Protein backbone atom coordinates (compact mmCIF):
# COMPACT_ATOMS: atom_id res chain seq x y z
CA UNK A 1 0.00 0.00 0.00
CA UNK A 2 1.26 3.47 -0.84
CA UNK A 3 1.20 6.02 1.96
CA UNK A 4 2.27 9.66 2.00
CA UNK A 5 4.26 10.90 4.96
CA UNK A 6 2.83 14.16 6.28
CA UNK A 7 5.47 16.88 6.60
CA UNK A 8 5.71 17.99 10.21
CA UNK A 9 5.41 21.59 11.27
CA UNK A 10 8.34 21.25 13.64
CA UNK A 11 11.26 23.33 12.53
CA UNK A 12 14.81 22.18 12.61
CA UNK A 13 17.98 24.14 12.00
CA UNK A 14 18.59 24.19 8.23
CA UNK A 15 22.29 23.46 8.60
CA UNK A 16 21.47 20.35 10.59
CA UNK A 17 19.13 19.28 7.80
CA UNK A 18 21.92 19.78 5.30
CA UNK A 19 24.27 17.58 7.26
CA UNK A 20 21.71 14.81 7.84
CA UNK A 21 20.57 14.50 4.21
CA UNK A 22 20.35 11.02 2.69
CA UNK A 23 23.54 10.28 0.78
CA UNK A 24 23.12 6.57 0.10
CA UNK A 25 20.63 4.84 -2.20
CA UNK A 26 20.38 1.88 0.16
CA UNK A 27 19.33 3.95 3.16
CA UNK A 28 16.91 6.03 1.08
CA UNK A 29 15.18 2.95 -0.33
CA UNK A 30 15.04 1.35 3.10
CA UNK A 31 13.48 4.49 4.57
CA UNK A 32 10.89 4.56 1.77
CA UNK A 33 10.15 0.85 2.19
CA UNK A 34 11.03 0.07 -1.41
CA UNK A 35 12.49 -3.42 -1.90
CA UNK A 36 15.87 -3.35 -3.62
CA UNK A 37 14.60 -6.05 -5.99
CA UNK A 38 12.46 -3.36 -7.70
CA UNK A 39 15.48 -1.35 -8.49
CA UNK A 40 18.14 -2.13 -11.09
CA UNK A 41 21.89 -1.67 -10.68
CA UNK A 42 22.75 1.99 -9.97
CA UNK A 43 26.27 1.96 -8.57
CA UNK A 44 28.17 3.61 -11.45
CA UNK A 45 25.57 6.39 -11.78
CA UNK A 46 25.81 7.08 -8.05
CA UNK A 47 29.60 7.25 -8.27
CA UNK A 48 29.47 9.72 -11.18
CA UNK A 49 27.03 12.07 -9.42
CA UNK A 50 26.38 11.13 -5.77
CA UNK A 51 22.91 10.96 -4.29
CA UNK A 52 21.97 13.79 -1.89
CA UNK A 53 18.40 14.37 -0.62
CA UNK A 54 17.37 16.29 2.51
CA UNK A 55 14.93 14.55 4.81
CA UNK A 56 12.29 17.27 4.46
CA UNK A 57 12.11 16.51 0.73
CA UNK A 58 12.02 12.76 1.33
CA UNK A 59 9.08 13.35 3.71
CA UNK A 60 7.07 14.57 0.71
CA UNK A 61 7.55 11.29 -1.17
CA UNK A 62 5.07 8.41 -1.13
CA UNK A 63 6.31 5.36 0.73
CA UNK A 64 6.54 2.17 -1.28
CA UNK A 65 6.33 3.94 -4.65
CA UNK A 66 9.37 3.53 -6.91
CA UNK A 67 7.61 5.86 -9.39
CA UNK A 68 7.09 8.73 -6.97
CA UNK A 69 7.67 11.93 -9.01
CA UNK A 70 9.97 13.42 -6.37
CA UNK A 71 11.97 10.23 -5.94
CA UNK A 72 12.51 9.97 -9.70
CA UNK A 73 14.25 13.36 -9.67
CA UNK A 74 16.96 12.18 -7.30
CA UNK A 75 17.41 8.45 -7.78
CA UNK A 76 20.53 7.43 -9.76
CA UNK A 77 19.73 5.06 -12.65
CA UNK A 78 21.89 2.91 -14.93
CA UNK A 79 20.41 4.89 -17.87
CA UNK A 80 22.64 7.78 -16.79
CA UNK A 81 25.76 5.95 -17.84
CA UNK A 82 24.64 5.54 -21.49
CA UNK A 83 26.57 7.50 -24.06
CA UNK A 84 23.86 9.25 -26.10
CA UNK A 85 24.62 11.32 -29.20
CA UNK A 86 24.13 15.06 -28.60
CA UNK A 87 24.29 14.82 -24.79
CA UNK A 88 27.47 16.47 -23.52
CA UNK A 89 29.06 17.57 -20.24
CA UNK A 90 28.75 21.36 -20.77
CA UNK A 91 25.67 21.74 -23.05
CA UNK A 92 25.48 25.51 -22.60
CA UNK A 93 29.25 26.00 -22.94
CA UNK A 94 29.17 28.12 -19.81
CA UNK A 95 32.88 27.73 -19.26
CA UNK A 96 33.53 30.01 -22.25
CA UNK A 97 31.53 32.82 -20.53
CA UNK A 98 33.57 32.61 -17.33
CA UNK A 99 35.68 35.87 -17.45
CA UNK A 100 36.82 35.64 -13.84
CA UNK A 101 36.59 32.81 -11.37
CA UNK A 102 33.07 32.40 -9.97
CA UNK A 103 31.44 34.79 -12.48
CA UNK A 104 29.48 34.05 -15.66
CA UNK A 105 28.70 37.02 -17.91
CA UNK A 106 26.34 35.60 -20.55
CA UNK A 107 23.77 38.41 -20.66
CA UNK A 108 24.48 42.12 -21.21
CA UNK A 109 22.72 43.61 -18.18
CA UNK A 110 23.23 40.84 -15.66
CA UNK A 111 25.91 38.58 -14.33
CA UNK A 112 25.66 35.27 -12.57
CA UNK A 113 27.79 34.65 -9.50
CA UNK A 114 28.59 31.08 -8.53
CA UNK A 115 28.52 31.64 -4.82
CA UNK A 116 29.39 28.14 -3.70
CA UNK A 117 29.99 24.69 -4.96
CA UNK A 118 27.32 22.81 -3.04
CA UNK A 119 23.61 22.08 -3.48
CA UNK A 120 21.19 20.95 -0.82
CA UNK A 121 19.90 18.29 -3.23
CA UNK A 122 21.36 16.57 -6.28
CA UNK A 123 18.89 16.58 -9.19
CA UNK A 124 19.73 13.91 -11.75
CA UNK A 125 18.74 16.10 -14.72
CA UNK A 126 20.90 19.04 -13.63
CA UNK A 127 22.65 20.79 -16.52
CA UNK A 128 25.53 21.62 -14.22
CA UNK A 129 26.07 18.06 -13.00
CA UNK A 130 29.50 18.05 -14.67
CA UNK A 131 30.42 21.69 -13.94
CA UNK A 132 33.86 21.94 -12.31
CA UNK A 133 32.56 23.56 -9.13
CA UNK A 134 35.77 22.76 -7.31
CA UNK A 135 37.54 25.23 -9.68
CA UNK A 136 34.89 27.91 -9.19
CA UNK A 137 34.44 28.11 -5.42
CA UNK A 138 35.32 31.67 -4.45
CA UNK A 139 37.37 33.08 -1.59
CA UNK A 140 36.80 36.49 0.04
CA UNK A 141 39.54 37.96 -2.14
CA UNK A 142 37.96 36.55 -5.29
CA UNK A 143 34.60 37.92 -4.22
CA UNK A 144 36.19 41.40 -4.10
CA UNK A 145 37.31 40.93 -7.72
CA UNK A 146 33.73 40.05 -8.69
CA UNK A 147 32.39 43.13 -6.91
CA UNK A 148 35.01 45.27 -8.71
CA UNK A 149 33.96 43.74 -12.04
CA UNK A 150 30.30 44.58 -11.42
CA UNK A 151 31.27 48.09 -10.26
CA UNK A 152 33.27 48.74 -13.42
CA UNK A 153 30.60 47.46 -15.85
CA UNK A 154 27.84 50.05 -15.74
CA UNK A 155 25.65 47.97 -18.09
CA UNK A 156 25.11 45.47 -15.28
CA UNK A 157 21.99 46.27 -13.25
CA UNK A 158 21.27 42.86 -11.79
CA UNK A 159 23.35 40.23 -10.03
CA UNK A 160 22.08 36.67 -10.04
CA UNK A 161 23.31 34.51 -7.21
CA UNK A 162 23.54 30.91 -8.26
CA UNK A 163 25.76 27.93 -7.70
CA UNK A 164 25.52 25.21 -6.67
CA UNK A 165 22.80 26.78 -4.63
CA UNK A 166 23.36 30.27 -3.16
CA UNK A 167 21.21 29.51 -0.12
CA UNK A 168 23.59 26.81 1.05
CA UNK A 169 25.78 29.82 1.91
CA UNK A 170 25.40 31.10 5.46
CA UNK A 171 23.70 34.39 6.37
CA UNK A 172 26.91 36.14 7.47
CA UNK A 173 28.52 35.70 4.08
CA UNK A 174 25.33 36.61 2.22
CA UNK A 175 24.88 39.75 4.29
CA UNK A 176 28.47 40.86 3.60
CA UNK A 177 27.98 40.33 -0.12
CA UNK A 178 24.64 42.14 -0.30
CA UNK A 179 26.05 45.11 1.65
CA UNK A 180 28.96 45.36 -0.82
CA UNK A 181 26.67 45.09 -3.84
CA UNK A 182 24.26 47.77 -2.63
CA UNK A 183 27.15 50.29 -2.69
CA UNK A 184 27.28 49.98 -6.50
CA UNK A 185 25.00 52.78 -7.77
CA UNK A 186 24.02 51.23 -11.13
CA UNK A 187 22.94 47.98 -9.51
CA UNK A 188 19.16 47.70 -9.07
CA UNK A 189 18.37 44.11 -8.33
CA UNK A 190 19.67 40.98 -6.78
CA UNK A 191 18.19 37.65 -7.76
CA UNK A 192 18.52 34.28 -6.07
CA UNK A 193 18.19 31.12 -8.13
CA UNK A 194 17.56 28.46 -5.56
CA UNK A 195 16.00 25.10 -4.85
CA UNK A 196 17.03 25.02 -1.19
CA UNK A 197 13.76 26.46 0.26
CA UNK A 198 11.84 23.76 -1.66
CA UNK A 199 13.87 20.97 -0.10
CA UNK A 200 14.64 22.65 3.28
CA UNK A 201 12.00 25.35 3.94
CA UNK A 202 13.69 26.20 7.28
CA UNK A 203 16.43 27.92 5.24
CA UNK A 204 14.15 30.97 5.18
CA UNK A 205 15.01 31.92 8.75
CA UNK A 206 14.49 35.24 10.54
CA UNK A 207 18.06 36.40 10.06
CA UNK A 208 17.81 35.88 6.30
CA UNK A 209 14.46 37.69 6.13
CA UNK A 210 16.01 40.62 8.03
CA UNK A 211 18.92 40.82 5.57
CA UNK A 212 16.53 40.97 2.62
CA UNK A 213 14.21 43.48 4.30
CA UNK A 214 17.06 45.90 4.95
CA UNK A 215 18.71 46.14 1.52
CA UNK A 216 17.97 49.00 -0.91
CA UNK A 217 18.18 46.50 -3.78
CA UNK A 218 15.02 44.92 -5.16
CA UNK A 219 15.11 41.22 -4.38
CA UNK A 220 13.79 38.44 -6.58
CA UNK A 221 13.82 34.78 -5.79
CA UNK A 222 13.42 32.26 -8.57
CA UNK A 223 12.46 28.97 -6.97
CA UNK A 224 12.78 25.63 -8.66
CA UNK A 225 9.74 23.38 -8.16
CA UNK A 226 8.92 20.69 -10.69
CA UNK A 227 5.89 19.01 -9.12
CA UNK A 228 2.95 20.05 -6.95
CA UNK A 229 3.92 17.50 -4.29
CA UNK A 230 6.99 19.64 -3.53
CA UNK A 231 4.72 22.38 -2.18
CA UNK A 232 3.58 21.80 1.40
CA UNK A 233 2.54 23.99 4.34
CA UNK A 234 6.07 24.52 5.62
CA UNK A 235 7.24 25.72 2.23
CA UNK A 236 4.15 27.90 1.73
CA UNK A 237 4.74 29.56 5.11
CA UNK A 238 8.36 30.27 4.19
CA UNK A 239 7.21 31.86 0.92
CA UNK A 240 4.67 34.00 2.79
CA UNK A 241 7.49 35.40 4.93
CA UNK A 242 9.52 36.28 1.84
CA UNK A 243 6.51 37.90 0.21
CA UNK A 244 5.89 39.98 3.33
CA UNK A 245 9.53 41.08 3.18
CA UNK A 246 8.89 42.46 -0.33
CA UNK A 247 10.59 39.66 -2.29
CA UNK A 248 9.21 38.90 -5.77
CA UNK A 249 8.71 35.14 -6.08
CA UNK A 250 8.92 33.30 -9.39
CA UNK A 251 9.36 29.67 -10.32
CA UNK A 252 11.19 27.81 -13.02
CA UNK A 253 10.60 24.14 -13.73
CA UNK A 254 12.19 21.65 -16.04
CA UNK A 255 9.86 19.58 -18.21
CA UNK A 256 10.74 16.03 -17.16
CA UNK A 257 9.56 12.78 -18.69
CA UNK A 258 7.51 10.68 -16.28
CA UNK A 259 7.49 13.47 -13.67
CA UNK A 260 5.55 16.51 -14.88
CA UNK A 261 4.90 15.88 -18.60
CA UNK A 262 1.10 15.77 -18.41
CA UNK A 263 -1.44 18.62 -18.47
CA UNK A 264 -2.78 17.50 -15.07
CA UNK A 265 0.67 17.64 -13.42
CA UNK A 266 1.47 21.08 -14.86
CA UNK A 267 -1.95 22.56 -14.04
CA UNK A 268 -1.69 21.32 -10.46
CA UNK A 269 1.86 22.70 -10.23
CA UNK A 270 0.80 26.18 -11.41
CA UNK A 271 -2.20 26.24 -9.05
CA UNK A 272 -0.10 25.10 -6.08
CA UNK A 273 2.64 27.62 -6.83
CA UNK A 274 0.14 30.46 -6.85
CA UNK A 275 -1.30 29.27 -3.54
CA UNK A 276 2.27 29.55 -2.23
CA UNK A 277 2.49 33.17 -3.55
CA UNK A 278 4.73 32.22 -6.49
CA UNK A 279 4.19 32.96 -10.19
CA UNK A 280 5.15 30.29 -12.74
CA UNK A 281 7.89 31.87 -14.86
CA UNK A 282 9.70 29.38 -17.08
CA UNK A 283 9.15 25.81 -18.15
CA UNK A 284 12.52 24.68 -19.52
CA UNK A 285 13.04 22.01 -22.09
CA UNK A 286 15.79 19.74 -20.84
CA UNK A 287 19.35 20.82 -21.54
CA UNK A 288 21.16 17.98 -23.33
CA UNK A 289 23.52 17.13 -20.51
CA UNK A 290 25.24 13.77 -20.49
CA UNK A 291 23.45 11.36 -18.16
CA UNK A 292 20.00 12.97 -18.37
CA UNK A 293 18.67 11.87 -21.78
CA UNK A 294 15.98 9.67 -20.22
CA UNK A 295 14.26 12.80 -18.84
CA UNK A 296 13.88 14.42 -22.26
CA UNK A 297 10.43 15.48 -23.49
CA UNK A 298 10.44 16.59 -27.10
CA UNK A 299 9.59 20.11 -28.15
CA UNK A 300 6.31 19.28 -29.89
CA UNK A 301 4.96 17.65 -26.72
CA UNK A 302 6.10 20.72 -24.75
CA UNK A 303 4.19 23.01 -27.15
CA UNK A 304 1.10 20.87 -26.97
CA UNK A 305 1.22 20.93 -23.15
CA UNK A 306 1.46 24.73 -23.11
CA UNK A 307 -1.46 24.94 -25.55
CA UNK A 308 -3.54 22.87 -23.13
CA UNK A 309 -2.48 25.04 -20.18
CA UNK A 310 -3.52 28.16 -22.07
CA UNK A 311 -7.06 26.87 -22.34
CA UNK A 312 -7.17 25.61 -18.74
CA UNK A 313 -5.53 28.42 -16.75
CA UNK A 314 -5.45 32.21 -16.66
CA UNK A 315 -2.47 33.55 -18.63
CA UNK A 316 -0.53 34.53 -15.49
CA UNK A 317 -0.40 30.87 -14.43
CA UNK A 318 1.06 29.63 -17.73
CA UNK A 319 4.88 29.50 -17.70
CA UNK A 320 6.90 30.43 -20.78
CA UNK A 321 8.25 27.42 -22.60
CA UNK A 322 11.96 28.05 -23.21
CA UNK A 323 15.17 26.40 -24.18
CA UNK A 324 18.64 27.57 -23.22
CA UNK A 325 21.15 27.55 -26.04
CA UNK A 326 24.87 28.08 -25.93
CA UNK A 327 26.05 31.59 -26.90
CA UNK A 328 22.50 33.08 -27.05
CA UNK A 329 22.09 36.35 -25.15
CA UNK A 330 18.76 35.27 -23.69
CA UNK A 331 16.70 32.12 -23.25
CA UNK A 332 15.03 31.06 -26.50
CA UNK A 333 11.21 31.18 -26.22
CA UNK A 334 9.44 28.31 -27.97
CA UNK A 335 6.56 29.83 -29.90
CA UNK A 336 3.07 28.39 -29.73
CA UNK A 337 0.56 28.79 -32.58
CA UNK A 338 -0.82 32.36 -32.67
CA UNK A 339 -4.40 31.10 -32.55
CA UNK A 340 -3.80 29.38 -29.21
CA UNK A 341 -1.58 32.18 -27.88
CA UNK A 342 -4.41 34.64 -28.15
CA UNK A 343 -6.28 32.61 -25.54
CA UNK A 344 -3.67 33.57 -22.93
CA UNK A 345 -4.75 37.22 -22.72
CA UNK A 346 -7.38 36.69 -20.05
Ligand code: SF4
Nearest residue numbers: 119121122123126195
Ligand atom coordinates in the same frame (compact mmCIF):
# COMPACT_ATOMS: atom_id res chain seq x y z
S1 SF4 B 1 19.54 22.32 -6.99
FE1 SF4 B 1 19.77 23.23 -9.03
S2 SF4 B 1 21.99 23.40 -9.37
FE2 SF4 B 1 21.66 21.97 -7.65
S3 SF4 B 1 21.59 19.92 -8.57
FE3 SF4 B 1 19.46 20.64 -8.46
S4 SF4 B 1 19.10 21.63 -10.44
FE4 SF4 B 1 21.32 21.43 -10.21
